Amino acid sequence: MAPPASAGLAAGGGKPATAIRWTLGLINRLVRFSDVSIVLAVALLAATFDMLDAGKALSLQKVFVSSLIQVAIFLIIMERLRAYRVERYANHLQSGLLLVIALLPGWLATSIALFNFAPGTPDLGAFLALWFGMTLLALLVSRRLHGLWLSSDALKRLMRRRVVIVGVNEVTTRLIDELRRFDGVETYELCGVFRAHRDDWAMGSIGGIPVVGPLEALGPYASQHAIDVVYIADRSSPTTDLLWLIENFGWISADILVSLPQNDASHGKGRIVSLGNLRALEVMARPLKGSQGLLKIMQDYVVAGLALVLLAPLMLLIAAAIRLESKGPAIFRQTRLGFENQPFQILKFRTMHIDPQDDATRGTMGRRDPRITRVGAILRRTSLDELPQLLNVLRGEMSVVGPRPYVADMLVGNERFSGLVRRYAERHRVKPGITGHAQALGLRSFALRSPDNARRSIDLDLHYIHNWSILLDIQIMLRTVLIGMTGRNVF
Numbered sequence: 001m002a003p004p005a006s007a008g009l010a011a012g013g014g015k016p017a018t019a020i021r022w023t024l025g026l027i028n029r030l031v032r033f034s035d036v037s038i039v040l041a042v043a044l045l046a047a048t049f050d051m052l053d054a055g056k057a058l059s060l061q062k063v064f065v066s067s068l069i070q071v072a073i074f075l076i077i078m079e080r081l082r083a084y085r086v087e088r089y090a091n092h093l094q095s096g097l098l099l100v101i102a103l104l105p106g107w108l109a110t111s112i113a114l115f116n117f118a119p120g121t122p123d124l125g126a127f128l129a130l131w132f133g134m135t136l137l138a139l140l141v142s143r144r145l146h147g148l149w150l151s152s153d154a155l156k157r158l159m160r161r162r163v164v165i166v167g168v169n170e171v172t173t174r175l176i177d178e179l180r181r182f183d184g185v186e187t188y189e190l191c192g193v194f195r196a197h198r199d200d201w202a203m204g205s206i207g208g209i210p211v212v213g214p215l216e217a218l219g220p221y222a223s224q225h226a227i228d229v230v231y232i233a234d235r236s237s238p239t240t241d242l243l244w245l246i247e248n249f250g251w252i253s254a255d256i257l258v259s260l261p262q263n264d265a266s267h268g269k270g271r272i273v274s275l276g277n278l279r280a281l282e283v284m285a286r287p288l289k290g291s292q293g294l295l296k297i298m299q300d301y302v303v304a305g306l307a308l309v310l311l312a313p314l315m316l317l318i319a320a321a322i323r324l325e326s327k328g329p330a331i332f333r334q335t336r337l338g339f340e341n342q343p344f345q346i347l348k349f350r351t352m353h354i355d356p357q358d359d360a361t362r363g364t365m366g367r368r369d370p371r372i373t374r375v376g377a378i379l380r381r382t383s384l385d386e387l388p389q390l391l392n393v394l395r396g397e398m399s400v401v402g403p404r405p406y407v408a409d410m411l412v413g414n415e416r417f418s419g420l421v422r423r424y425a426e427r428h429r430v431k432p433g434i435t436g437h438a439q440a441l442g443l444r445s446f447a448l449r450s451p452d453n454a455r456r457s458i459d460l461d462l463h464y465i466h467n468w469s470i471l472l473d474i475q476i477m478l479r480t481v482l483i484g485m486t487g488r489n490v491f
Contacts, residue, residue, distance in 0.1 A: 078098070081102065161229050166232045168196070172207070193205075194221075227252055229254055250424075256282070315388070333347060346389065347389055349387065398432050401434070
């Protein structure tokens with residue numbers, strides 16, 4: 001039986017997968033955003049403060065420009081002092097001192113600017129003292145709240161890392177002991193241990209943690225439990241286990257770490273990370289975690305929400321046209337695999353006659369496919385049949401931009417699409433998209449019936465995952481609307 005939860009470690013339990021993972025970097029960016037918002041808000045409040053004559057005399061423009069100077073100088077100094085680090089926020093004396101040091105140069109610059117560009121302003125000294133005092137007080141209060149937030153159980157739950165270990169050996173024992181002792185903002189939930197390919201099959205537990213099964217059992221386990229970190233502790237053949245893991249279970253959206261000797265610092269270009277206080281080589285990082293994941297989800301909800309509002313009348317007309325032409329529902333539902341291989345019901349406008357025998361493995365065979373209705377042909381040529389997937393986005397099952405969710409057993413020639421490229425499974429490390437990098441470049445519909453084009457589309461999806469940015473998403477959306485929605489390969 002696993003031991004009770006202790007500092008930094010809890011006995012593992014199943015939890016649903018989430019597309020957002022909180023990180024220390026995300027916390028620091030939120031604190032930075034909070035500081036900037038406070039400085040600007042207090043400046044705007046000061047501009048409307050009319051108890052002193054200076055508040056009446058100074059224009060909003062002068063106060064706002066002065067506050068921008070303050071913010072710029074403040075952020076530069078805070079970064080130089082490395083003040084935006086989680087461990088700083090709980091130390092109230094240190095964090096307060098850092099705030100004062102970073103604010104003073106900005107206050108000096110603001111005072112010089114206003115005394116020179118607004119000479120003769122009555123009560124200017126008293127006004128600046130009140131303004132600066134309110135700014136410092138607000139920042140000190142916010143930093144106190146940040147410290148309380150960091151010590152809260154709610155944040156500790158958000159920062160918990162669910163860890164599985166591959167390997168049953170002394171490295172595994174040392175990691176379990178380390179995670180039990182570790183005390184930090186990040187906490188660790190050890191979900192279980194899986195045997196590496198060369199391990200002793202007789203062991204049922206190690207360090208009080210159960211051995212769930214062989215490495216082959218990790219995939220089924222990950223489909224039922226969220227995993228944040230896969231730690232390969234197999235020193236004898238880590239590369240063999242790693243390659244097998246990526247090829248078969250590359251869809252697991254987790255950081256994949258390989259154990260390192262603690263005195264070994266030479267690992268080429270690999271990224272060295274810490275798990276507790278133990279060092280490891282990060283060979284695969286979970287995509288879109290922290291700030292990137294938050295920005296991605298905000299973008300999805302904003303774009304999908306606005307698009308639904310603007311396109312609702314058109315979608316109602318399309319639904320009416322489908323029902324008038326042929327029997328059956330206007331919306332077509334089909335099971336696809338999404339984030340972390342989780343099945344979901346994709347929504348489309350129905351473009352074909354209903355055929356209970358059609359298993360969708362053939363896909364669309366061409367413009368003259370007899371299954372396609374007349375309304376359906378128009379919808380396919382213009383890609384309007386994909387519009388209901390905006391609801392999939394708002395339901396959290398899809399993104400506006402991401403790898404397309406193909407039918408699980410779709411055939412390309414005589415071969416399964418998922419079998420064409422060894423790294424196909426990695427596409428499921430992010431949410432599927434209404435459009436994607438490959439689709440924006442013309443690899444849609446019939447183009448994917450070519451094995452070479454199918455492989456290229458997967459390569460483009462993987463490039464998108466590893467090089468994601470808001471700008472890349474905007475480029476893909478614009479290219480899709482202007483070029484990718486129609487064309488000879490769209491039907």
